[in-house]
Amino acid sequence: MTTSHLDDLTTLVLAPNPSPMTLDGTNTYLLGSPGSGGVVVVDPGPDVAEHRAAIEAAAAAEDAAVAAVVFTHHHIDHAQAARWAREWGVQAFAFSPEMIRAAVSPLADGAMVAVGGVTVEAVHTPGHASDHLCLRVAQTGAVLTGDHVLGRGTTVVAWPDGDMAAYMDSLHRLARLDATVLYPGHGPPLPDPAAVVRQYIAHREEREEQVVAALTAGDDTPRAVVKRVYADVDEALHPAAERSVRAHLDKLIREERVGRVLDPSSERESYRVR
Numbered sequence: 077m078t079t080s081h082l083d084d085l086t087t088l089v090l091a092p093n094p095s096p097m098t099l100d101g102t103n104t105y106l107l108g109s110p111g112s113g114g115v116v117v118v119d120p121g122p123d124v125a126e127h128r129a130a131i132e133a134a135a136a137a138e139d140a141a142v143a144a145v146v147f148t149h150h151h152i153d154h155a156q157a158a159r160w161a162r163e164w165g166v167q168a169f170a171f172s173p174e175m176i177r178a179a180v181s182p183l184a185d186g187a188m189v190a191v192g193g194v195t196v197e198a199v200h201t202p203g204h205a206s207d208h209l210c211l212r213v214a215q216t217g218a219v220l221t222g223d224h225v226l227g228r229g230t231t232v233v234a235w236p237d238g239d240m241a242a243y244m245d246s247l248h249r250l251a252r253l254d255a256t257v258l259y260p261g262h263g264p265p266l267p268d269p270a271a272v273v274r275q276y277i278a279h280r281e282e283r284e285e286q287v288v289a290a291l292t293a294g295d296d297t298p299r300a301v302v303k304r305v306y307a308d309v310d311e312a313l314h315p316a317a318e319r320s321v322r323a324h325l326d327k328l329i330r331e332e333r334v335g336r337v338l339d340p341s342s343e344r345e346s347y348r349v350r
């Protein structure tokens with residue numbers, strides 16, 4: 077089943093793009109109250125004809141038409157199908173329209189899209205991506221978390237667009253929203269938001285300490301740090317892990333806990349604890 081009903085206002089249509097980064101695939105959400113005749117599509121996902129047909133069928137099953145599109149962020153597994161909004165004849169919204177190559181309107185922090193009997197509030201949560209939004213549904217208190225928090229495992233905060241300090245701040249912001257349930261961009265719903273966000277914060281703090289410990293032990297490049305800290309992770313994921321380590325290093329540099337050392341003769345860049 078690619079389509080499932082999560083609550084009175086929320087339908088999930090799973091996109092057929094599973095991978096190590098997207099888990100079972102991208103979750104496309106349809107938000108609308110029954111009988112309103114409209115739904116908001118959050119993250120249309122990959123530009124795949126069968127996925128589009130599944131979204132249109134799910135809307136039609138509720139006697140509704142797509143009334144607006146909202147993107148959590150610009151990454152292609154969420155926004156590749158941006159052109160569908162134009163073809164559906166509806167407005168599309170994102171925090172940074174210029175990051176998505178289609179006609180998209182800006183949705184600033186705190187702005188709301190009210191359509192189909194639901195009110196979707198934008199909560200700017202940079203970290204995974206600089207333009208990342210979580211979307212709070214006013215009627216239910218559910219929060220769509222995009223890739224800020226996933227249904228399983230942890231998300232990638234990939235330097236340079238990913239920002240670890242911003243990511244940590246955004247986790248604390250998500251905690252303050254007091255969500256009733258989290259609907260992630262990948263993986264299953266999370267019925268205990270407070271516990272999940274606490275785990276995410278603890279996980280990042282632990283990783284940060286592991287990075288500091290690796291530097292202290294003499295690993296002085298992101299690659300060396302990855303070899304030690306991510307020793308138990310599939311090597312295919314090490315390039316992604318290296319971008320995450322760089323994001324940690326950037327945060328630590330800004331906090332003056334770590335220094336970057338440039339050797340002009342070799343152009344070698346290394347890091348050490350200050």
Ligand SMILES: [Zn+2]
Nearest residue numbers: 151153223261
């Ligand atoms: Zn994603």
